Amino acid sequence: MKENETLKRRVLDLANRCYQQNIYTFSGFLNAAEVSDVYSMERELDFIPWKLFGGTEGCERQMLRFGSEETLGYEEEFPISCVVIRPSAPKFAEALSHRDFLGALMNLGIERDVLGDIIVRDSVGYVFCEDAIAAYLADNITQVRHTVMTTEVTKECPGQAAPQFLEEEFVVSSNRCDAIIAKAYKLSRTRSTELFHAGKIFVNGRQYDRNSGILKSGDIVSVRGFGKFVFRGFLQETKKGRIRVGIARYV
Structure with a gap:
């Protein structure tokens, strides 16, 4: 509070x-x-x-x-840059994760609120950050784990950092939000409900505690610790009265 x-x-x-x-x-x-x-x-x-x-x-x-x-009376852009961190020798690079890049950044002793999302594609990190810290990051991130890195700073979002989706369909017994989340992340309904009560569910940026709520097509659902997806909507009802739904999972 x-x-x-x-x-x-x-x-x-x-x-x-x-x-x-x-x-x-x-x-x-x-x-x-x-x-x-x-x-x-x-x-x-x-x-x-x-x-x-x-x-x-x-x-x-x-x-x-x-x-x-x-x-x-005038437009001012967000003071956000993207630092691209890529292996200098991709052939010999380790398989690097979000945690690896975050660890390398935190080792510089900077505050978390100057950093935005860190997107990792094929061991290349795309780090959104405040303009004021971008050059410092580019100069000081020379290695992630044991992999030597090169860096560049851009104001434009690289195409590789844009959202990528995996389209999925599955059948649920109910159109309730907790049922869809349970199926999407292979959780029990009880565990899914616990996530709502713990404040781990966000729909369109807002914390969402109504586990019995109904999602709308286009809603963006984020589950802390599990991932995020766009709800594509209810597709059809099966002969047994169950519901087929679609999601686009962020990858």
């Missing part, structure tokens, strides 16, 4: 500074729970335009911007 109150004060301070000084203001990168808290403040923030963005579509960690071209 104390953390929520601290975040709320920080968000309102950014909003008021934008409103009073007629300048864009930005937060650091917010995690999924903090993004959900921002959405819960919609009424308190209705006096000023705001937007969340993480560097590319579908990012979990996002930066909050107050202000718009309409209200301020």
Whole structure:
């Protein structure tokens, strides 16, 4: 609760500074729970335009911007860069994971809120970060585990870092949200329900605690510790009265 109150004060301070000084203001990168808290403040923030963005579509960690071209008379981009970290000799590179890249970054002693999502494709890391820290990361990340790396900084999101999806279909006994999540991640219904109660489920960026709720086509569902998918909708009812649904899993 104390953390929520601290975040709320920080968000309102950014909003008021934008409103009073007629300048864009930005937060650091917010995690999924903090993004959900921002959405819960919609009424308190209705006096000023705001937007969340993480560097590319579908990012979990996002930066909050107050202000718009309409209200301020000019456009200012989010101060987000992408540092591309790739093996200097791909043929001899280890199979590197998200944890490996995060560990190398944290070893530099930087704060987590200057870093956005870390996307890994074939042992290449795409690290979204604040502009101010990008050159430092590029200069100091020379190795991940035992693999020697090269780096480059770009303001454009590389195509390889854009969301990639695996389309799936499966049959569930109920159209409830907990049933779909249980099937998607091979969990028991009891375990699925526990995740709702623990605040681990987010739908369209908002924390979602209604395990009996019904998803809509296009909803983005994030399950902390398991992954994220786009709900494609209810496809058909089987002869036995069960329901076939589709999802697009982020990979």
